[in-house]
Amino acid sequence: MSKHQINPNAWIDLYSDYLFNYTVSRVKDRETAQDLVQDTFVAGLKSMKNFEGKASERTWLVSILKRKIIDHYRKINSKKGQAEVRVNFNQESGEEGNWLEKKIADPYDKTAEDSMENTELGLAIHNCLGKLPQKQAEVFKMKTLLGYETQTICNELNITASNLWVIIHRARTGLASCLKESWF
Amino acid sequence: MSKKRSIFIPCEAANHTCDKSQYREASLWEQIKLNIHLIYCTACRKYSKDNKTLTKLTSSPNIHYLNAREKEKMKKAFFKELRNI
Incomplete structure (x- = not known):
């Protein structure tokens, strides 16, 4: 039996937001x-x-995800990848995204400092959320990121409003201290 | 804490109002009381400041997350895969 633990059942709850954030920015x-x-x-x-x-x-x-992203760019380029690139405009698809630039990772995209910071911020927040107890993270996500009404969350999770605010308070304190070093 | 309605509130109440006001759910009167509290309470001033920063950070447009439906869809496909293994 292996010493390290791996538990795929929890993957989506634990990592999907982090990985998604990582991918969307790319x-x-x-x-x-x-x-x-x-x-x-x-x-x-x-x-x-x-x-x-x-x-x-x-x-x-x-x-793994990094390889997948690279593969993705290879794939969308391979259709005309064999041919040498002569134009920088592609009329085949006939909609937005005709420009060849849109078909590769934009190298300048990450040089703008704020964009870089924002990418890192997203990762940092998801990272810190991952460190919180699951209930706190869940409630905080619903309330803050998804913007649900207090009442909706209470009904869904079967908790009282004051209970919710206590959880929110703990989550906020936890997040603030986790993000403190680099973001405050 | 005295029973009668006071403009002075304890720190717990102030923090609670501060949390609520991050979601624009605090009433005007609550906010006034919070601000009075903040005049003389350093600890809560600090908490309020941090809380506001946190709100600003989390409301940045470049933070992406999956909504419940997307996550559900992902889970469904994933667990189907999991059973096959």
Whole structure:
């Protein structure tokens, strides 16, 4: 029996937001990003026995995801990839995204400092959320990121409003101290 | 804390109002009381400041997350895959 633990049942709850955030900032399209994250989980599942436990589960999944993103760009380029690139305009698809620039990762995209910071911020927040107790993270996500009404959350999770505010308070304090070093 | 209605509130109440006001759910009167409290309470001033920063950070447009439906869809596909293994 292996010493390191791996538990795919919890993957989606634990890592999907983090991985999704990572992907969206690189492919600029929610749909594609979702597919890639999905593929990553499945690929992770298949190569689970190769996981050596040298890194954390998340790091390992991120490394798979990176390959997936690269593969994605290879794939969308390969259709005309064999031909040499003569024009910088592609009329085949006839809609937005004709420009060849949109078909590759934009190298300038990450040089703008704020965009970089925002990418990191998203990851930092998901990272810190992952460190909170699951209930707190869940309530905080629903309330803050998804913007649900207090009443809706209470009904869904079967808690009282004051209970909710206590959870929110703890989550906020926890998050603030987690983000403190680099973001305040 | 005295029973009668006071403009002075304890720190717990102030923090609670502060949390609520991050979601625009605090009433005007609550906010006034919070601000009075903040005049003389350093700890809560600090908490309020941090709380506001946190709100600003989390409302940044570049934070992406999956909504419940997307996550559900992902889970469904994933667990189907999981059973096959």
